[in-house]
Amino acid sequence: MKKIIASPFAPKAVGPYSQAVENGALYVSGQLPIDGATGKMAEGIEAQTKQSLDNLGHIFREAGYGFEDVVKTTVLLKDIADFAAMNAVYATYFKSEQPARVCYQVAALPMGALVEIDAICKK
Secondary structure, three states: EEEEEOOOOOOOOOOOOOEEEEEEEEEEEEOOOOOOOOOOOOOOOHHHHHHHHHHOOOOOHOOOOHHHEEEEEEEEOOOHHHHHHHHHHHHHHHOOOEEEEEEEEOOOOHHHHHHHEEEEOOO
């Protein structure tokens, strides 16, 4: 049976989707770099990557997971030239046993974001 997960610390879903769904694994929707408390978007790729990952962390904790439980992520970048800067921040969250990952450049992201990250967790 699926369970809907929502953290009050991550930005609310802005459409007909959930922040996350647990059903044998935790599937977390893409997280934009928006501060859930202020509704403001961070500036610059490093700050945006950190905020997106922090938002994932809020949702993980709400569901009883952590970054060590992440098995797969998808990173969407507005500009692939930001790959190295994003990767440097990303690496601070996944120090060992890194998850599988894909990274794409996309034409645009909601609200003009530079990055969006989703995740799948499994215990």
